[in-house]
Amino acid sequence: MSVASDINLKQVLRKLEYPVCAKESLTKIGELICGRITSIKNMDLALDLMSEFIFCEVDRRGNKKTNAISPLLELQLLEILFDYFTSATNESAKNTVFLSLFSGTTAVLRAGILSKLVSVAAGIPSPSILVSASTWMQQLGNTSIHSCKLAESLVTDYFALIPGNSRLKTLPEIAPQFVANFLTAVAEIYFMDHKKEPTFPPYNLLETITNFISSNSSLCIAAQQRQALLPPGAIAMEATTPIAGLFRWCILAPLYNQNSELYSQLHLALLDSLLEIPYTNPPKAVCAQHLAAPVRSIMMYFNELKKQNKSLNEIIEDAPLQKSLDRQAQAIQVSLSVRCVYGKVDDLLNHLQVLPYNKLMKIVIHTHKQIK
Incomplete structure (x- = not known):
């Protein structure tokens, strides 16, 4: 498009009331960034249309608006986005538009709209939107702050505001890749010892996740089994499974x-x-480094026991400590035996050697040192 046609397009859109201008802009954005021939100029125009006509972030001169989009306009926008993504037939194009609307540079600014859109898609449900949301999580990193914020929002909507909500029961069948990426992100929220006060998952979230995985043993690797569809030339990012993160919950719980x-x-x-x-x-x-993550928290607990002037035997026989070590040993033994661990396994085994005595852990370390 020429500069004149760019200006004409914007002038035409400015004559339309919201949400009509947003709807027209969304269609035009799809044409600009998903056509056979794309260019930086087309992408820049698409970004301008998003900022001014869809999210109302700037005025016609490109100056940032001080006021956020009103609740009424936000509701209208959600309806437009929902209709657009559920009616799209080309998955690669749909994912491309989704990633452009909620790119890494704008994800914080548009996080509220994104979380509401995905929340609605999870509740209805809309597999089409959830596939794009899953792709978005992988491309930005499903353990990134952006993915964790989205996961937190869904936890609030479905497990805090509506305890015992059962609307998500069929989600693993409808959108397994999204659920797998959600589980990876949500695992990063709880049992983190770098926080002043570690938080723990709500009971009904824990119950739902347990039911999901108990009834579908392949759910945790679902996002790795189907590659995200992206435009030609784009590199699909590998998903991190939720296995190590959820093991951390179980290991540290006692x-x-x-x-x-x-x-x-x-x-x-x-x-x-x-x-x-x-x-x-x-x-x-499973990443070896992620499997080693609970070691730090276990050692913190062990050191707290030592401060209580207990004998070494009393400390070693501490029931929560031994249960935690048993679970850590089991997770590592099975992971290594099925050969699904990547990364520095030697470093993992070295980390384990600093842990307090545990019979099963000692056997695991010895066995795999011998194999090596």
Whole structure:
């Protein structure tokens, strides 16, 4: 498009009331960035249309608006976005537009609209939108701050505001890739020792996740089994599975006095999931560094016990400590035995050697040192 035609397009759109201008802009954006021939100029125009006519972030001169989009306009925008993405037939083009609307540079600014759109898509549900949301999470990183914020929003909508909500029960069947990426992101929110006060998952979230994985042993690797469809030339990012993150919950739960039986059930479901992982060369399901993550928290707990002037035998026999170490050893033994661990396995085994004595852990370390 020429400069004159760019200006004419914007002038035509400015004559339209909202939300008509947003709807027309969205269609035009799809043509600009998904055509056979794309250019930086087309992308720049598309970005301008998004800012002015869709999200109302700038005025006609390109100056940033001080006021956020009103609740009424936001509702209208959500309806337009929902209709557009659910009616799109070309998955690659749909994902391209979705990623452009909520790119890494604008994800914070547009996080509210994104989270509401995905929340509606999860509740209805809309597989089409959830596929694009899953692609977005992978491309930005499903453990990134953006993905974690989206996961937090969904937890608020479906597990905090509506305890016991059952509308998501069928989601793993409808959108397994999205659920897998959601689980990876949500695992990053809880049991994190770098926070002043570690937080724990709501009971009904823990229950839902346990049920999801118990009834579908391949769910955790779903996002790795189907590559995201992107425009030609784009590089699809590999998904991180939720396995190590959720194992961390189960391993650390006893140390934080989180004694729900659900952690035992989740731990067993994760072990079963590991046994179902198909062999790949190189392995890609579980990162060695992520498996080692609980060591820091276990050692913090161990050091707190030492400050209580207990004997070494009393400390070693501490029930929560031994339960935690047993679960860590089981997770590592099964992960290594099915050969699904990637990264520096030697470093993982070295990390484990600093842990307090645990019979099973000692066997695991010795066995894999011998194999090596």
